[in-house]
Structure formats: structure tokens, C-alpha cells
Amino acid sequence: MRVLAAKFELVWTVTEPREIPPSLATDAAPNAALLTEIATARPFLVDVCRAGDGLPGLGPTDILHAGPPLAGWHEACGPLQGAVIGTLILKGIAKDIAAAAALCESGAVTLRSAQDFAALGTFGNVIVRDTMLLVVENRHNGSRAYAALNEGRGRALRYGSNAPETLARLTWLEGRFADVLGTAVRAVGGVDLFAILEQALHMGDEGHSRQKAASSLLLAALAPAVVETSFDSALVSKVLQFLATNDFFFLPLAMAAAKSAMAGAALGGSTLVTAIAFNGVRCGIRVSGCGDRWFTCPVPRITGRYFEPYSEVDASPVIGDSEIVETIGLGAFAVASAPALARYAGGTVNDTIALTTLMYEITAGEHPRFTIPALGFRGAPFGIDVRKVVASKILPAFNTGIAHHMPGLGQIGAGYGRVPLSCFTQAAEELETEK
Amino acid sequence: MRVLAAKFELVWTVTEPREIPPSLATDAAPNAALLTEIATARPFLVDVCRAGDGLPGLGPTDILHAGPPLAGWHEACGPLQGAVIGTLILKGIAKDIAAAAALCESGAVTLRSAQDFAALGTFGNVIVRDTMLLVVENRHNGSRAYAALNEGRGRALRYGSNAPETLARLTWLEGRFADVLGTAVRAVGGVDLFAILEQALHMGDEGHSRQKAASSLLLAALAPAVVETSFDSALVSKVLQFLATNDFFFLPLAMAAAKSAMAGAALGGSTLVTAIAFNGVRCGIRVSGCGDRWFTCPVPRITGRYFEPYSEVDASPVIGDSEIVETIGLGAFAVASAPALARYAGGTVNDTIALTTLMYEITAGEHPRFTIPALGFRGAPFGIDVRKVVASKILPAFNTGIAHHMPGLGQIGAGYGRVPLSCFTQAAEELETEK
Numbered sequence: 071m072r073v074l075a076a077k078f079e080l081v082w083t084v085t086e087p088r089e090i091p092p093s094l095a096t097d098a099a100p101n102a103a104l105l106t107e108i109a110t111a112r113p114f115l116v117d118v119c120r121a122g123d124g125l126p127g128l129g130p131t132d133i134l135h136a137g138p139p140l141a142g143w144h145e146a147c148g149p150l151q152g153a154v155i156g157t158l159i160l161k162g163i164a165k166d167i168a169a170a171a172a173l174c175e176s177g178a179v180t181l182r183s184a185q186d187f188a189a190l191g192t193f194g195n196v197i198v199r200d201t202m203l204l205v206v207e208n209r210h211n212g213s214r215a216y217a218a219l220n221e222g223r224g225r226a227l228r229y230g231s232n233a234p235e236t237l238a239r240l241t242w243l244e245g246r247f248a249d250v251l252g253t254a255v256r257a258v259g260g261v262d263l264f265a266i267l268e269q270a271l272h273m274g275d276e277g278h279s280r281q282k283a284a285s286s287l288l289l290a291a292l293a294p295a296v297v298e299t300s301f302d303s304a305l306v307s308k309v310l311q312f313l314a315t316n317d318f319f320f321l322p323l324a325m326a327a328a329k330s331a332m333a334g335a336a337l338g339g340s341t342l343v344t345a346i347a348f349n350g351v352r353c354g355i356r357v358s359g360c361g362d363r364w365f366t367c368p369v370p371r372i373t374g375r376y377f378e379p380y381s382e383v384d385a386s387p388v389i390g391d392s393e394i395v396e397t398i399g400l401g402a403f404a405v406a407s408a409p410a411l412a413r414y415a416g417g418t419v420n421d422t423i424a425l426t427t428l429m430y431e432i433t434a435g436e437h438p439r440f441t442i443p444a445l446g447f448r449g450a451p452f453g454i455d456v457r458k459v460v461a462s463k464i465l466p467a468f469n470t471g472i473a474h475h476m477p478g479l480g481q482i483g484a485g486y487g488r489v490p491l492s493c494f495t496q497a498a499e500e501l502e503t504e505k
Numbered sequence: 506m507r508v509l510a511a512k513f514e515l516v517w518t519v520t521e522p523r524e525i526p527p528s529l530a531t532d533a534a535p536n537a538a539l540l541t542e543i544a545t546a547r548p549f550l551v552d553v554c555r556a557g558d559g560l561p562g563l564g565p566t567d568i569l570h571a572g573p574p575l576a577g578w579h580e581a582c583g584p585l586q587g588a589v590i591g592t593l594i595l596k597g598i599a600k601d602i603a604a605a606a607a608l609c610e611s612g613a614v615t616l617r618s619a620q621d622f623a624a625l626g627t628f629g630n631v632i633v634r635d636t637m638l639l640v641v642e643n644r645h646n647g648s649r650a651y652a653a654l655n656e657g658r659g660r661a662l663r664y665g666s667n668a669p670e671t672l673a674r675l676t677w678l679e680g681r682f683a684d685v686l687g688t689a690v691r692a693v694g695g696v697d698l699f700a701i702l703e704q705a706l707h708m709g710d711e712g713h714s715r716q717k718a719a720s721s722l723l724l725a726a727l728a729p730a731v732v733e734t735s736f737d738s739a740l741v742s743k744v745l746q747f748l749a750t751n752d753f754f755f756l757p758l759a760m761a762a763a764k765s766a767m768a769g770a771a772l773g774g775s776t777l778v779t780a781i782a783f784n785g786v787r788c789g790i791r792v793s794g795c796g797d798r799w800f801t802c803p804v805p806r807i808t809g810r811y812f813e814p815y816s817e818v819d820a821s822p823v824i825g826d827s828e829i830v831e832t833i834g835l836g837a838f839a840v841a842s843a844p845a846l847a848r849y850a851g852g853t854v855n856d857t858i859a860l861t862t863l864m865y866e867i868t869a870g871e872h873p874r875f876t877i878p879a880l881g882f883r884g885a886p887f888g889i890d891v892r893k894v895v896a897s898k899i900l901p902a903f904n905t906g907i908a909h910h911m912p913g914l915g916q917i918g919a920g921y922g923r924v925p926l927s928c929f930t931q932a933a934e935e936l937e938t939e940k
Binding site: 269272273274282283286287289290291293294295297298303304306307308310311313314315409410412418419420443444445446447 | 725729739750
């Protein structure tokens with residue numbers, strides 16, 4: 071523990087006994103049922119659709135963002151502000167930046183939490199009725215989850231860019247690209263996302279900050295069907311080129327797969343975490359036994375590596391829903407599968423093994439399908455148990471990119487964070503109250 | 506060493522001091538020059554061509570096989586016999602199996618070593634003038650190397666199958682498929698093979714027995730150009746489907762890349778190994794300072810895992826040129842990069858790390874581009890030094906599939922072998938003589 075604490079500054083050292091307090095030592099049955107539910111999920115990419123068609127109740131003035139709900143526009147961080155403004159221009163709701171900003175400040179649009187609509191936001195990315203979404207269906211129970219298309223690197227809306235080239239790329243992505251992708255996905259009858267993630271964990275991905283293998287495998291799964299669409303070959307080639315050069319394309323699919331796996335998680339009394347998310351101001355978790363309630367606290371610091379010439383003072387506070395993948399055993403929980411990421415995030419290969427190993431202390435199960443080569447193919451730790459976090463004070467880790475705090479400057483680094491203890495003590499109190 | 510010896514039965518335990526005998530402690534300069542030559546190679550897939558057009562001197566009755574030269578047809582092992590007969594039928598040289606076998610027995614065709622033609626054979630695969638070959642050019646020095654297309658799994662010519670479906674698949678592969686692939690490769694101006702291998706080593710491949718990541722990355726590199734060829738979309742889709750489902754497609758490219766990297770290796774006095782190969786009877790090595798001479802001994806046993814219901818008694822003796830990849834630091838030398846292969850080959854993840862680590866004892870350098878995540882991104886051991894093998898008696902390891910000894914039954918397992926000491930003592934004597 072001391073060694074780890076030196077390396078990961080945000081590790082809470084263990085100073086108290088690890089026994090679960092008697093008051094929280096509830097019946098294990100609900101947790102076991104939820105573990106089975108998560109492990110037997112069968113999320114497939116089944117379609118691409120307009121948000122207004124896929125998300126019931128999404129109003130014309132609603133703007134869905136990542137993380138727990140915000141109190142309003144005044145709370146929006148730089149990348150989120152940039153993304154909202156870009157989206158309003160992109161979708162023809164506002165004619166320019168000034169008009170879009172005025173709309174936001176007037177309260178004419180409403181920021182709402184995407185997760186209340188079975189949708190997810192990556193970084194500052196937002197969803198309005200005309201946003202095109204990837205549709206993931208958990209064929210184990212029929213539940214669906216949605217996420218926007220990944221735009222690739224460079225100046226991206228999700229980092230708050232609303233530059234003309236950003237919006238032009240999105241116009242193509244949400245137009246011609248989405249047409250081709252949707253046609254191909256429907257033609258193959260869906261793509262098995264956990265089958266891809268299983269393989270990707272043996273190919274250096276951890277399912278969150280490294281998506282290179284998964285994105286390649288997705289391309290292989292779809293390329294023949296993309297060619298068999300009736301679209302012209304120049305467009306088909308451009309679509310394949312985009313997929314072939316975007317090694318983060320799979321990220322929103324992993325997120326939606328996790329969300330759909332957690333959709334059966336409202337099993338009374340379970341103490342397992344069903345979501346971890348950030349809105350740029352607050353970090354929040356949801357817990358199975360407490361339904362849709364968020365337990366929040368201020369966003370934590372990120373320990374990471376910054377790209378030249380940036381440093382921590384340039385960083386935006388954490389925002390994004392992608393940490394839901396940590397709840398199913400991916401990301402930081404499986405980082406021992408991604409040694410290449412150790413360098414990317416400033417640590418060593420042994421650190422990745424130590425971090426994943428530590429996460430077994432606070433989880434209820436070992437994933438039967440997501441296995442970690444470097445640990446002799448042990449199943450990834452999954453099912454974060456609020457009781458174990460509170461008892462051990464070992465904080466769940468998460469991987470994340472780091473965006474610049476100014477809208478549109480993009481990713482400036484990557485690293486690890488830890489979900490603060492406060493979220494778990496609040497949840498534990500609530501679970502107590504409900505008993 | 507004792508632990509390793511228990512695990513890898515073919516490890517030679519160290520019983521003598523590891524000092525290099527004074528008589529072999531030659532000037533290090535030629536080895537250093539050769540290491541640089543190998544490390545700075547830039548092999549690109551540049552074309553697909555007919556063997557008769559690419560290989561000068563290849564006669565109409567020549568049949569090129571893997572490994573050192575054979576004394577004649579009577580020495581050909583089962584898979585090689587099957588592949589020769591299949592090729593003679595496929596290319597219209599013989600009308601059926603009986604006629605093909607009669608041709609071989611009559612001495613009307615001549616078995617020759619592919620490596621004498623800058624070409625390579627995978628398993629029992631053979632090359633005649635009408636065989637279509639992948640063309641790899643080392644852009645560092647312009648040298649070229651050639652290998653046949655990988656047919657995928659199932660009943661394959663390289664395992665000696667000459668069944669109608671095997672020949673039908675090859676007819677398509679060497680016809681329409683080769684047309685499309687060649688067109689796409691020329692259109693992109695070549696594909697950088699070491700750039701792919703570098704990434705693949707961070708994605709669970711070791712560059713020999715696991716080619717899943719490299720094959721996916723090649724697909725991504727070529728898919729847009731494949732679409733932009735003027736071939737009809739049904740054919741293009743079938744080509745992409747073949748590439749997307751053949752996770753060994755990259756193997757002959759890795760082999761030809763290694764061969765082209767070794768092409769500048771005829772530097773006088775170097776004690777480094779430039780080829781390891783098997784012809785089903787004999788194992789052979791070539792050494793830089795001894796030019797094209799093979800140092801041979803009987804093929805070694807393979808320690809591996811057999812697929813149900815097979816066992817060692819069903820195995821063909823080792824055949825194939827693919828072990829040239831071990832000479833540039835791939836395969837068994839980089840197996841710590843491929844933990845998934847540990848299970849496949851019957852060992853543990855720690856065994857893969859131990860085996861790669863052991864190989865540093867007998868190599869002259871650490872590859873500047875091929876780095877191994879599990880070893881903290883240390884460069885793969887490369888440049889097998891005859892002097893170090895003789896002094897330490899640590900035998901170079903190699904990965905290999907295992908074919909059934911009966912023609913056409915295919916792959917029945919996979920494992921590790923060790924190149925026998927005798928090859929190295931012979932080479933050491935020859936190097937002595939030349940001094």
C-alpha cells in the first residue's frame with residue numbers, strides 16, 4: 071500500500087480495518103444477482119438513430135450532458151460550454167456563437183443529465199434531438215443505451231471546439247457516415263460488443279482510454295457489409311478511412327455497452343455501483359439499491375501525464391460519462407491489460423498490475439468474460455461494492471483523458487483519478503436508511 | 506534455469522561457464538554493423554506478383570520448399586508431399602493425384618530451397634512459377650523478399666491438403682483476390698510492415714504464431730484502397746471478408762519482412778544467425794559470416810499443446826521458413842508480448858516472460874523498434890550470436906504450429922521448440938576455419 075500511495079497520489083492508504091461494518095453486512099443475494107446480470111449482458115450495436123427518435127421524452131429545448139445534473143448554464147465548464155454552443159450552431163438552432171451563447175444565458179435551453187435518458191456523453195459532448203446516436207441493445211434483457219459517434223482526434227466538439235472544421239466534420243459524420251454505418255450495422259444484424267471487448271483485453275486495450283484493438287476489430291466486423299451497401303465507392307472508402315484512422319471509435323460503444331449491462335441493475339438492496347460520472351463540477355455515483363439517485367462531491371484531481379507544453383493548471387475539471395465502463399471491470403479496473411497505457415499515463419507496467427490488483431479489494435466479482443492476460447487470465451474485478459469501499463477506504467480508480475479548460479483546445483493529457491470517498495459514505499448512509 | 510528447464514523440456518541447462526571462447530571472441534564491429542542493418546530495415550509490402558516474374562532463375566520444373574535443401578522427393582514429409590501434389594494439380598501441371606505423384610517420383614520436377622530464391626515457405630507450402638507471391642521490399646537497401654499468400658485456417662495446402670475445396674480457395678486467392686490486393690497495395694504506394702509489427706507487439710502479438718493485431722492493422726491500412734479499386738463491390742466485399750476473418754494473413758509478410766531485413770547480412774565475419782528453417786527432416790541455420798551455407802541437424806521435438814484428439818504421435822516433423830522472424834527478435838524471442846499465446850501453447854504468462862528474458866543471453870542487441878510492454882518496453886532480444894549460444898548452451902527458442910503428419914489433416918497443435926546445439930557448434934567451427 072505504501073508503494074502504491076507513493077505512485078498514485080490519490081490512493082487512500084488503509085488505516086482502518088477492512089471488515090465490513092455490521093450495519094452494512096446485508097444479504098449477499100442481491101449483489102450476486104446483479105453480478106450475474108452484468109456478466110451475462112449481451113450488448114450489440116444494432117442501429118444508428120436520431121436522438122429524437124430513440125430517446126422518449128427528449129424535448130426540443132433539452133440539451134443532454136455527461137454526469138449528474140447541473141444547476142444551470144452558469145455551472146457549465148469550458149469544454150461543455152463550447153460543445154453546447156457548437157451543437158446549437160450545427161443543428162441550426164442558433165446562427166452563430168453570440169446567438170448561441172445568448173440562448174444559453176437566457177435559459178431558453180435546458181441542460182439535462184444524459185443518463186436519465188439511457189444516453190451517455192463523452193467529455194463535454196452533448197445530445198439534442200437531431201444528434202445521431204449509436205444504438206446498443208442488451209440482448210439479454212432487451213434494454214437499450216445510446217451514445218454519440220466518436221469524432222476522432224484533433225479539434226473535436228467533445229473538447230468544446232466549435233470551429234468551422236469541427237462542425238463540418240460532424241455534419242458529414244452525422245449525415246453520410248451515419249447513413250452508411252447504420253445500413254451496414256442493420257445488414258449484419260448487429261455487432262456483438264462484448265465479444266469484441268473480450269478479444270481487445272487480450273490485445274492491449276483496457277476498454278476505456280485505449281480502444282485501438284476494439285476499433286480495429288469493429289472495422290473488420292463491418293467492412294464487408296459497408297462495401298455491400300449501395301452507397302458509392304468514394305463514400306464507402308471515406309467511411310472505411312475514417313474508421314481505420316480513428317482508434318477511439320469504439321469508446322462510446324463500450325460506454326453504451328456498459329450502460330445497457332447496468333440497465334437491469336435496479337435490484338432492491340444491492341450495494342453495487344451502477345455508474346460513475348462527472349459533469350465538470352461534481353463527481354457522482356449511482357448505486358443499484360438507491361435507484362437513480364446520484365451521490366456527488368466536487369470533482370477529484372487527475373494524476374497524469376500532460377502533453378507538451380501543458381500542465382495541470384491548463385486542465386478542465388473532469389467531465390464525461392465514460393467511467394461507467396469501470397463499473398463493469400474495464401478501464402482502470404482492467405488497466406493491467408493495457409501496458410502501453412502505462413507509458414501514456416505516466417506510470418510503469420508494474421503500476422498497471424498493482425492498480426488492477428488493488429481493485430479486487432473493493433469489487434464483488436471477477437468477470438467471467440473480461441480476462442486479464444498479465445494476471446494469468448484472471449477475470450477483471452467488477453461490481454464495485456459501496457460497503458467494501460467504505461470499509462477499506464480504497465477508492466475506485468478511473469482512467470480519463472484530460473481536456474484543456476478553454477473550449478476547443480482539445481485533449482492535453484491523460485491519466486488516472488480516484489472517485490472520492492464522500493460519494494460512497496453518502497451512499498452507505500442512504501442504504502442504511504432504506505434497511 | 507532449473508525452473509525453466511522443468512517447464513521447457515528442451516532448455517539446455519547451463520553447466521559450463523558462459524564466457525565466449527577466446528577463439529571466437531572476434532572483433533565486435535561486424536556484428537554491430539549487422540545489428541544496425543537489421544534494425545534500420547524498412548520492409549514494405551509493395552506488390553503481388555507471379556513467382557516466375559519475381560524470382561530470377563526459377564525454372565519451369567522447380568518447386569521451392571521451406572528449409573534447407575532436401576535430397577529429393579523421398580525425403581519430403583507428409584504435408585510437403587501433399588502440398589507439392591496439390592500445387593501440380595492446381596497449376597495444371599498434373600491432371601490428378603496419381604499423375605502428380607508419378608511426376609514427383611520420376612524426378613521430372615526438382616525440389617529446391619526457397620530461401621535460395623529470396624522466397625519463403627510457410628509449413629509445407631511450395632512455390633512454382635505460377636504461384637502468386639507477396640512482394641516485400643526493404644526500402645533501406647532495396648532488397649526484396651517473397652512469400653505466398655496465407656490461405657487462412659481449415660484445410661490448407663500448407664498442411665498438405667489437396668482437396669478440391671482447398672484448390673478452389675487457392676484458385677480464387679491467387680486469381681481475383683491477388684488482383685484486388687495487388688491493385689490496392691500499388692495504389693497506397695506500399696504498406697510499412699515494421700510500423701505494423703511495432704504496434705502489434707503492443708497488442709498481444711509476438712509476430713509469429715499470433716498475427717491477430719497485425720492482420721487487423723493491415724486490413725485497416727488497405728480497406729479504403731481496396732474499395733477504391735475498380736473491381737465490383739461483391740468481389741471487394743469478399744476480399745475484405747477474407748482479410749477480416751484470416752488472423753494469420755500477416756504471417757508471410759512478417760517472414761518476408763525478416764528475410765528482407767537480413768538481406769544485407771552478408772557482412773564478413775559476423776557471427777549472427779540470419780535464418781532458422783526446417784524442411785521436415787533437418788533443422789538448419791544460416792550465419793552471416795558463412796554466407797549461404799546451412800548448418801543442419803535432425804529436426805528437434807516440439808513441446809506444445811495438442812488440439813483434441815491429437816497427440817505428439819500424430820505430429821509431422823517441423824517444416825517451414827517462418828522461424829526467420831525469430832532472428833529479428835519476433836516469435837519466441839518476443840513471446841512476452843503475447844500472453845494469450847501462453848495459454849494457446851500450454852504454458853503460463855510467467856513462462857512467456859522467462860523465455861523472452863532468457864533469449865537476451867544469446868543475442869547481441871535489443872531491438873530499437875520492437876519493444877515489449879511486459880518487460881517495461883525493453884527492446885526485443887535480436888541478433889542471435891553463434892558464439893553466445895555455443896558458450897552458454899542456451900538454445901534459441903522458436904514458436905511453431907504443429908501439422909498432422911498425414912497430408913491435409915491440418916494444424917493439430919502449437920508450441921515451442923529449441924534449435925539444437927549442433928547447428929551452432931558446426932557454425933562456430935566454420936567461423937574458426939575462416940579466421
